[in-house]
Amino acid sequence: MMANPMTQFLTINGTSWAYTLSGKGRCLVFLHGWMCNQTFWNNQLNIEEGYQYLTLDFPGHGQSEKFHRSRSIKQVAQDVIRILEKLEINQPILIGHSMGGMIAQQVYLEAKERFDALILVSTIAADTENQLISKRIQTDTNKLGFLTSFNIHFEDWFSTKTSNKVLQKVKSQMLLTEEATSLAWVDSYTLFDLRDRLKEVTCPTLIIGTKSDNSAPPAQSKELATLIPNAFLTIIEDCGHFPMSEKPNELNKAIKSFVKRLNPTYKDK
Numbered sequence: 001m002m003a004n005p006m007t008q009f010l011t012i013n014g015t016s017w018a019y020t021l022s023g024k025g026r027c028l029v030f031l032h033g034w035m036c037n038q039t040f041w042n043n044q045l046n047i048e049e050g051y052q053y054l055t056l057d058f059p060g061h062g063q064s065e066k067f068h069r070s071r072s073i074k075q076v077a078q079d080v081i082r083i084l085e086k087l088e089i090n091q092p093i094l095i096g097h098s099m100g101g102m103i104a105q106q107v108y109l110e111a112k113e114r115f116d117a118l119i120l121v122s123t124i125a126a127d128t129e130n131q132l133i134s135k136r137i138q139t140d141t142n143k144l145g146f147l148t149s150f151n152i153h154f155e156d157w158f159s160t161k162t163s164n165k166v167l168q169k170v171k172s173q174m175l176l177t178e179e180a181t182s183l184a185w186v187d188s189y190t191l192f193d194l195r196d197r198l199k200e201v202t203c204p205t206l207i208i209g210t211k212s213d214n215s216a217p218p219a220q221s222k223e224l225a226t227l228i229p230n231a232f233l234t235i236i237e238d239c240g241h242f243p244m245s246e247k248p249n250e251l252n253k254a255i256k257s258f259v260k261r262l263n264p265t266y267k268d269k
Contacts, residue, residue: 007063012079018063019056027052027089033098034134035174035182037062043248060181068180070187077106095119105194118205122213122241124220126193133215138186146179158240159212166245198227205231206258210239
């Protein structure tokens with residue numbers, strides 16, 4: 001097992017980003033979801049020796065600089081590419097969850113030649129019907145206030161079989177993100193829609209959906225798998241929107257199996 005890596009910082013476009021980098025070998029780059037932070041990926045950082053692991057905190061999240069204004073997903077994606085350039089990370093496997101999955105799609109489309117593979121977890125190609133729970137929270141904030149709205153919708157992200165311990169851990173971490181930051185990021189992806197461009201994805205791609213996700217439901221995962229040429233699709237049972245917390249072993253198994261297909265020398269332990 002690797003020791004927990006130390007958080008480091010990079011300034012991109014005048015904003016300080018927190019990141020951790022550990023291990024050696026082919027790099028797995030992890031992008032977290034809305035109101036989350038890089039620690040949500042802790043269960044994935046020891047998938048296998050012989051790999052490098054990069055996790056980031058988006059501005060306003062985790063240990064990155066406070067950030068209360070809206071930016072486009074394209075602008076954020078370009079900043080992620082600048083981070084990879086500064087860290088001299090070439091041909092990584094890009095992994096994104098939820099909002100991070102939306103950003104990962106845009107990152108790839110901005111610099112297709114830079115990436116070996118793409119893994120999209122509990123995410124969407126578009127939300128034209130405004131079903132994302134983050135959007136529901138934003139809408140109800142105007143009537144009820146942010147914290148009340150968050151508490152009303154929070155459990156909708158999860159399977160009814162998810163333990164209270166997991167619920168409370170996820171909630172406590174999400175509420176570390178300030179209201180102004182949270183709402184600004186929803187504004188960033190309100191009009192997100194890459195359906196017309198996903199045919200441009202030519203790298204090996206794994207779509208991981210979950211059966212009990214009410215924000216990015218299985219139909220959204222299936223749509224991604226249809227729009228991206230030759231994508232693999234895996235659906236995790238009895239799991240809501242946060243498989244890294246709810247079903248970490250199943251998520252790791254899906255990632256390991258996919259990585260094994262990419263690299264014939266990979267061996268399970």
